[in-house]
Amino acid sequence: MPIVQLLVLAGIAIFLILRLRSVLGTRDGFEKPKVPSSQGRRDDARRDFEVIEGGPDHDIVDHVPENSPAAEALAKMKRVEPSFSVSEFLSGARGAYEMILMGFERGDMDELRPFLADDVYDSFDGVVAARREQGLTVEAEFIGVRELSLADATFDESDGLAEITVKYVGELTSVVKDAEGEVIEGSPTAVKRQKDVWTFARNMGSDDPNWQLVATDE
Known part of the structure; x- marks a missing residue:
């Protein structure tokens, strides 16, 4: 994402940061899940493999x-980690x-640190x-995500590294003010549509459940 675009992105309300960990860390792959019983894990794995081996996995083919x-x-990711859900990841x-x-x-870069790869954090x-x-x-003000789609996915079987690329179309209003409080760019009422392409990565099967943002584009 170009620096100019980053400079005009949204101002923050406190509750957004408080929600950051909960949204990045739910059972859609952004937070440590509850540990099920061994039998439950076996049953879940069996069901997931039956879907993959018995026909198209709609959790996958609904998106790619x-x-x-x-x-x-994506199928390889599920074989390594049967609890992984593409739909829940996208959510x-x-x-x-x-x-x-936000x-x-x-x-609040310290708050974001666990969710950003080193180069993205530095940028x-x-x-x-x-x-x-x-x-x-x-x-x-962030208006909302108008469009979201899974653009690509890769999986390195040698080290278990999964990467999923997501395309976004978001809408927001924003203004940039100088030290004197004068508006130098944007409008508080004009809704701006913004397109971004973000890539998230994670080692499947690892103890760390969090996906990290490893690349941004437009």
Whole structure:
């Protein structure tokens, strides 16, 4: 995501950051799930494998073309971690989009740290620092995610690294003000439509349940 776009993203309400951990950390793959009994795990695994082996897994083919490289990658993720759900992941990714953007604009980088890869964190942190040095402030309201789709998925069987790329179309209002409080960009009433492509990564089967944002594009 270009720095100019990052500078004009939304201002923050306190409750958004409080919601960050809950949205990034639900059983859709962004928080540690409750540990089921051994029998429950076996039953869940059996059901998931029956769906995959007995015919198209609609949790996969509802989001990517059947037999595509992305579908094959998602199926491999499920074999390693049978509790993984694509639909629930996307639900979490929808919330993560708003939460990360809002947390970034608040400048609470410590809060975002667990959910960002090092290079993404450094990029965001650099923008926050530059904004402070220039005396810029952002006032904005996140309207919502209008479109969301799974764009790609890859899985490295050698180390279990899964990457899922999500396309977003979001809407928000935003203004950038200088140190004197004068609006230098944007409008508090004009709704801006923004397109982003984010890639999340995680080692499937690891003890850490959190997905990290590893790349951003538009």
